[in-house]
Amino acid sequence: MCGFAERVPVATALERLLARVAPLAPESVPVTEAADRVAAVEVRARIAVPHFPRAMMDGYAVAAASTTSASETRPRSLSVIGEVRAGHAYDGSLVRPGDAVRITTGAALPPGADAVLMAELTDPGRDGEVQAVAAVPPGKHVAPVGEDVDEGAVVLHAGRRLRPQDAGVVASVGVGAVAVVRRPRVRILITGDELLAPGAMPEGPRVVDSNSLVLHALCRRDGAAAVEIVRLPDDPRAIETAMREPADLTLVTGGSSVGPEDHAPRVLAALGELTVHGVAMRPSGPAGFGFIGPRPVFLLPGNPVSCLCAYAFFAGPALRRLGGRSVAWPERSVRARLTRKVSSPLGRTDYLRVRLTPDGDGWNAHPVMLSGASILSSTTEADGAVIVDEGSEGHAEGDEVLVYRYDEAS
Amino acid sequence: MCGFAERVPVATALERLLARVAPLAPESVPVTEAADRVAAVEVRARIAVPHFPRAMMDGYAVAAASTTSASETRPRSLSVIGEVRAGHAYDGSLVRPGDAVRITTGAALPPGADAVLMAELTDPGRDGEVQAVAAVPPGKHVAPVGEDVDEGAVVLHAGRRLRPQDAGVVASVGVGAVAVVRRPRVRILITGDELLAPGAMPEGPRVVDSNSLVLHALCRRDGAAAVEIVRLPDDPRAIETAMREPADLTLVTGGSSVGPEDHAPRVLAALGELTVHGVAMRPSGPAGFGFIGPRPVFLLPGNPVSCLCAYAFFAGPALRRLGGRSVAWPERSVRARLTRKVSSPLGRTDYLRVRLTPDGDGWNAHPVMLSGASILSSTTEADGAVIVDEGSEGHAEGDEVLVYRYDEAS
Incomplete structure (x- = not known):
């Protein structure tokens, strides 16, 4: 019995790994579920934001010229010809010089108006009138069409992991669904006759498996959609059957080295390809990985620090890349x-x-x-x-x- | 109509808020669901890890003295009296000087043995024997009881947000459930006649609500267990009914200012207490908050940047504290x-x-x-x-x- 014939440098191993791992195919998700996902293609605005000239204050929509030279001492009287509230259509007549329409923040400016006179800059007038006590220039307190986003503008580039506000912008431009990179499904095979499931009390020669919990949390952090955990005895047939099952990425813990009870490397080599086995690192020297078809399979040592470390160096970057995220350590x-x-x-x-x-x-x-x-x-x-x-x-x-x-x- | 009588400085507002927000009561969760949760009390080891002297290599369990002065040129012959594999009990006899028991990594050392002779340091011997070609000192390749964790040791302090490896350690010491701070349930009330649900195409005087998406993602990031979103017209009775509904924290967007259509502050003052209304900040000046019983209610301006900003300064810290996390910006x-x-x-x-x-x-x-x-x-x-x-x-x-x-x- 002897050790590893060769130990592959970390950088070489990582290069061999990442050369063969690409983001999964896109899927479409409703914009309400797009936050934290990775955009697969760019997203453009279907409509400008705002798509109408929008009042930014409560007050009166006016033609700005109607307020020229108005002041506290020389107020100008305006006829209140109607009202428009946010979300409601204006059904009154054209706003002409001398007219005012009561308006609330967020409402569309009625035709003929080009400014909002803040309520604070008015005094009550006679019946059906209001007094402007200050002049406002055209455009005052009005968000022009496209102030936030122009129609057709790119609001999201491909590869962007959506921040909370990105999801908001995408919704605001009338986009209902986003093409995002599919999130990887992970299977974790925990091998070892000595392992009890988490939650158990260690007894006799058996100890509690902690690797499944650590890996599960790491995979979730790194964007896995689902993580299935399977516990297996040190039995090559059981490991082979479990390793064949479909997933986007498979992790195997325990039995990764070169001893007689280290079945996983032989099983992987038989089912597909054992690309790297034995890495020039500590801990995690007995780690390895390979592929079954396009699917990466990682052999993680059972020692918990080695397992964590082999995940950090190899499995984590691969998982993040599958999901369209950065391979850099998070x-x-x-x-x-x-x-x-x-x-x-x-x-x-x-x-x-x-x-x-x-x-x-x-x-x-x-x-x-x-x-x-x-x-x-x-x-x-x-x-x-x-x-x-x-x-x-x-x-x-x-x-x-x-x-x-x-x-x-x- | 006038603006805010007073604008409260940010630091003062935050102080008034956090003085009244404390972590929620603990709940017990299985250790398999404990990752990323916040420990409510300290956790101690129910058993040492390992709880038996554990082989750290494949090879032979021996009394170290049996190998004294063994070398390639002067090997020492040992009788192989049995075998023990990880997870299996040893049912052979006491290991005496000159005896060897085949052992795999992770197995418990049989009685009488105090070291593991690596397989690499042996040569085949006659039937029933193995040759030691090197000497090993007592304790070699053996993890003593408690090497990782002593029985009774504190493995987790109260207030710790569980990292992946923390969950692993807790499981390994035989703990099946952890008392963690309950995760807050959040209700988001989106007010505004002008708002369409995300996914819709803006049309006429109506625009798409983006705040619900941004806030939903932020609340999830900050540890909310559930986020319920309710869309409401600018109607004080509807807002009042919705604001009464139970939650651990309520966010209200839109109508947070002092105009006639700004219902939320008046409703909150009537149902409970409007603690702060109007903050000396930009954006988000018209933000506020108060309490209905112990429950904080946040009034977030409808303008999306103001909404985001008021969340970051006030609602976010409160939500994180409810969940036992740090109030610091994440x-x-x-x-x-x-x-x-x-x-x-x-x-x-x-x-x-x-x-x-x-x-x-x-x-x-x-x-x-x-x-x-x-x-x-x-x-x-x-x-x-x-x-x-x-x-x-x-x-x-x-x-x-x-x-x-x-x-x-x-």
Whole structure:
């Protein structure tokens, strides 16, 4: 029995992976469900916003010239010839010089009017009249047609992950449905005779599977539509049957290495292609991935930190790309100063957990001492991760490093 | 008719609001649904992890002393007395000096063994034997009881928003359910005779309501469990009936000002308390809020940028606090240099939209010119917002400002 024949550098593995992963085909969703989805094509305005000259204040719609030289001391009297409220059609006559139409914010300006005289700039007049006590120029308190969006304008570019306000703009331009990248369906195969389902009390030689919970939450964060979790014994036939089932992306945890009980790599090689097996990284050295048809299948070590780490480096970027999102790590990053030297052999990528403490305007990063691949609590005690890449032999105390924060991911 | 008698400074308004908003009562959820929820009480380990000495490699469980001085040239022969695989109980006899038990990663060490001799450090022996070609010290490749978590240790503090790995750790220590802060139920009342539901084509004097979509997405982002949207005419009785309906937090859009069609403030004052009405800010000056019993009710202007802004300053923090989250803005912030002077009167808080462009290691922030309260596209063209607080008269060109990025919120 021997170890991995070759360990593939992280960058090479990622390149081989992403070369074969593309966004899923688009689907159409109602605009009410478009927020946070990724636009598959650009969206153009079907109508201008506003599509009529719109009053921006409560008051009187007038021809601006009717108010010329009006003031507190020399008010000008206007005939109130009608009223128009937001959402209602004006059914009165043309607004001529000397006329005024009561209007509320959001209503369409009646024909002949070109300005709104704020209610605050009027005094009551005789029956059927109002007094303008100030002059208003044409266009005052009127939003012209297209002030917000012109008809035909691009309101959304392809590839945009819709922010809350994007969904609002799309609806406002009369678009009812948006073509968005389909969200990936994920299957997670948890292998291991020793594993109990989350919620159980560990007993005898059995422990609770935590990887399914961690991966489920990560997949949801990264835009998965559905995440199905299947628990399997260390049985190659059971793993093969489960690995054949359709999905957009499959994760397999446990049995990813080269021992006799490590069935997943052999099963994947038989069903499709084992593209990478063994990566020059720590933790997660025994990770791998391949494809069954176009579908990526990830072999994640069962040790929980390795599992988390292999997801972060490979499965996560692939999942996000399938859903049209950025492959970049979604964790917020901050620069921090290392408080202790860390060593890492040339040619290996290390995933270092650190605690952050504020230091003036910046941060200090303290490497977490308990850093074994099986110590999941090291990732809950830590505030983030530092990547020591393969070209580096580590960092000296005081070096500035980039920390991906566990607490803030988008 | 006149404007607001008084405009309350933003900080004062926020203080009055948050003094009366506390996290909702806890509820118990299965650990499988605990990710991203906020722990209401601390969680302790019911059992150590691992709860037995665990093999960390495939190989042979041995008494370490049995391998003393073993080497390639002077291997030591061990009797293979049994086998134990992960998840299975060992039913063989005590491991004595000179004995070896085949073991797989994750299995419990049999009694008498204190180390794992990696398979890679053995050669085949005669029938029933294996050759150790290296010495291992006691504890080698064995995770001792509690290496990850000690029994009784606090694995989660109250107030923690559970990261993916937190859910994993909680499951691993035998905890099946977690007390978490209940997620708020939100009702959004969209008022305005002029509004069509999203998905419609604007026609005649009617426009499409975009606020419901923006607010819905923001509330979801901020942890709302359910968001109910109700569309209402400009009718005080309809607004009153809808405002009475139970929720943890109510948002009302439109008719928030002081005109004759602005019913919401009067309805709220009659049903409960109008705590703040009119804020010294732009946009969103006509915003307000109050309470019906303990329930906060927010009056958001109908203009979409004002609506977004009033949510960001007041409703969002309250919603997050109800759900046990931080009141701080969830948008990622970056420092950037203003490329143009911006003015803001003393005593007023301004919400400025900016575009960001990279500039060396940093960013430039370009104020978006179209900054009217009704121009929703200004928030989709912008990359983020700058707050010019009431104590500032604005910023000079080149000043460094903090930009809350629209594209990255957690």
